[in-house]
Amino acid sequence: MDAETVAGWMLELIHRDSCLYQDDVVDYLVKAKREDLLTENADGNQVIGKAVLAAFRKLTPETVVWVKPDRYWRFRVAEDEPGRDARG
16 A cells, blocks of 8 residues: 555545545554554644645645645535635
8 A cells, every 4th residue: 555545545535425534544544554654743643644645635636625623625615715725
């Protein structure tokens, strides 16, 4: 399993569930013993590594947005402002 494979899995889950929480991806990678695809943030928590995020962004440049307050991705809707981040 590499970063591109994980990114494809993430997109499949968004298609299936309409959204994908960061914690679910972290849990998946820990259970798969692929913690090398994770990194540690300033608070000491494991988060998705840059390679996975870059591969995911490449797959979904205009179709998926990140909802920062709740830490999840979802498909873009007409009300979303330009850019990768959304308000909710």
